[in-house]
Amino acid sequence: MSRWGVLVLLALSEGTLRWGELRREVDGISEKMLASTLRTLEADGIVVRTSYPEVPPRVEYSLSPLGEELMQRMLPLVGWVAEHAEGIVEQQA
Amino acid sequence: MSRWGVLVLLALSEGTLRWGELRREVDGISEKMLASTLRTLEADGIVVRTSYPEVPPRVEYSLSPLGEELMQRMLPLVGWVAEHAEGIVEQQA
DNA sequence: CCGTATCCTTGAAGATACTG
DNA sequence: CAGTATCTTCAAGGATACGG
Numbered sequence: 001m002s003r004w005g006v007l008v009l010l011a012l013s014e015g016t017l018r019w020g021e022l023r024r025e026v027d028g029i030s031e032k033m034l035a036s037t038l039r040t041l042e043a044d045g046i047v048v049r050t051s052y053p054e055v056p057p058r059v060e061y062s063l064s065p066l067g068e069e070l071m072q073r074m075l076p077l078v079g080w081v082a083e084h085a086e087g088i089v090e091q092q093a
Numbered sequence: 094m095s096r097w098g099v100l101v102l103l104a105l106s107e108g109t110l111r112w113g114e115l116r117r118e119v120d121g122i123s124e125k126m127l128a129s130t131l132r133t134l135e136a137d138g139i140v141v142r143t144s145y146p147e148v149p150p151r152v153e154y155s156l157s158p159l160g161e162e163l164m165q166r167m168l169p170l171v172g173w174v175a176e177h178a179e180g181i182v183e184q185q186a
Numbered sequence: 187c188c189g190t191a192t193c194c195t196t197g198a199a200g201a202t203a204c205t206g
Numbered sequence: 207c208a209g210t211a212t213c214t215t216c217a218a219g220g221a222t223a224c225g226g
Contacts, residue, residue, distance in 0.1 A: 002198080019208050030200060035209060044181050056207050057206085066177070073170040080166045084159070088137050095218075112188055123220060128189060149187050150226085 001044075004029055004037045009063070010078065012047065013071045016062040046070060094137075097122055097130045102156070103171065105140065106164045109155040139163060 011025040023034055041047035046067040051059040104118040116127055134140035139160040144152045
């Protein structure tokens with residue numbers, strides 16, 4: 001799971017989101033990458049996709065129980081990296 | 094940091110290792126990837142490289158304090174993934 | 187023993203356009 | 207709204223050979 005996977009999961013860890021919301025939430029992701037990322041995460045059983053047979057179509061994505069477990073372990077790491085990323089980049093100079 | 098980065102850090106989280114030991118410990122890594130992975134991790138301040146001016150040359154790699162902090166947050170995640178990876182792959186079928 | 191240098195392949199990811 | 211299709215680019219990574 002790549003950079004985009006983490007960002008998508010991060011967005012979903014705050015609650016269920018629709019396709020369009022995810023596109024806006026995950027900054028800079030292309031439609032192609034969002035689609036393939038979501039398909040992978042769904043195949044892995046980490047994300048649940050629910051589509052409502054309406055017009056216009058509505059599709060919601062949320063974390064599965066497995067996904068919740070995963071994020072519980074991933075959030076501390078992501079937080080730490082976010083805090084230290086700046087310092088790490090600086091130090092390289 | 095890629096797959097190799099994680100595996101190298103995982104090996105080093107059990108203690109200091111020499112170049113040759115890392116090559117054997119991290120299964121399947123090429124010399125090129127080990128070199129570039131170590132250079133990146135060192136530049137990031139996560140790994141410390143110590144070379145002893147001896148003949149034959151001896152070089153040791155270990156986690157920096159920053160690296161220790163990082164691994165403290167990464168180990169639970171890695172453990173969880175290791176436990177669930179099999180089930181996730183199965184479920185895809 | 188501890189790497190560096192080079193060439194090459196392959197897959198990730200961006201851009202763009204289109205559809206049920 | 208929620209995607210798919212196609213084309214292209216670019217860098218990660220493998221293979222191999224060599225050097226201090």
